[in-house]
Amino acid sequence: NAGVTQTPKFQVLKTGQSMTLQCAQDMNHNSMYWYRQDPGMGLRLIYYSASEGTTDKGEVPNGYNVSRLNKREFSLRLESAAPSQTSVYFCASSDLGVSQPQHFGDGTRLSIL
Amino acid sequence: GESVGLHLPTLSVQEGDNSIINCAYSNSASDYFIWYKQESGKGPQFIIDIRSNMDKRQGQRVTVLLNKTVKHLSLQIAATQPGDSAVYFCAENSQAGTALIFGKGTTLSVSS
Numbered sequence: 223n224a225g226v227t228q229t230p231k232f233q234v235l236k237t238g239q240s241m242t243l244q245c246a247q248d249m250n251h252n253s254m255y256w257y258r259q260d261p262g263m264g265l266r267l268i269y270y271s272a273s274e275g276t277t278d279k280g281e282v283p284n285g286y287n288v289s290r291l292n293k294r295e296f297s298l299r300l301e302s303a304a305p306s307q308t309s310v311y312f313c314a315s316s317d318l319g320v321s322q323p324q325h326f327g328d329g330t331r332l333s334i335l
Numbered sequence: 336g337e338s339v340g341l342h343l344p345t346l347s348v349q350e351g352d353n354s355i356i357n358c359a360y361s362n363s364a365s366d367y368f369i370w371y372k373q374e375s376g377k378g379p380q381f382i383i384d385i386r387s388n389m390d391k392r393q394g395q396r397v398t399v400l401l402n403k404t405v406k407h408l409s410l411q412i413a414a415t416q417p418g419d420s421a422v423y424f425c426a427e428n429s430q431a432g433t434a435l436i437f438g439k440g441t442t443l444s445v446s447s
Binding site for chain 2: 226255262263264265266267270280312314321323324325326327328329
C-alpha cells in the first residue's frame, strides 16, 4: 500500500545542472500535482495534471517542466537548476479533480549550490 | 487575491487538553476545505475535509467547523496526545478550481 512514491528523497545539485524528480501513485487517481515547500511557507503549486495527457501551470511554474508519462507517473524537471529552487518538493494525487483530498508523497529535499 | 491564513503560527498545549487551530480564508466562493497534518520529514497527511454545504464534520478525535459568514475554519483535536505534535495546514479549493491553496501552517506542540 505505497500511495504516492517520490524519488530521490535527497539530492544536491550545482547551479546549472539538470535533473528530474520522479513521482508515481498506485491509487488509480486521475489528477496529480507538484508543489514546493519553503521554510515558513505553505505549499505552492508548481504544475498539475488534471488527467492523463494534460498539464497546466500553477502558481510558480518558472524554471520547471513536467511530463505526465501515464496515469501513474508525473515527473518534474529542472532544466538549469538555480539556488532559488532549493526547496522540498512534494508530489500529490487525487481523484476527480481538486475538491477531493490530495494524497502526498514524503517529498524530495533538493539543495542547489 | 486568494489566500488562506492561520491566526497563530504556534500553539502549545498539555497532553489531554483539547486543541483548537484556526484558519481564515478570503475567497467566499470556495466550497471545499481540508486540514492536513505534517510531521517532520514527512509529507502532509489528510486529516479531515468539509464542503461548504456543511458547518461541522467529525472524525476520530477531530472536528472541523466552518463559519462561512466570517470565512473561518477551525480544527478541534480532543484529548491531545504527544503524537499530535506536528504542523497543521488548512487549504481551500482555488477560485479557478485548479488546485488547493494552502495556508502557512500552525505548529502544535504537545507536552506531557
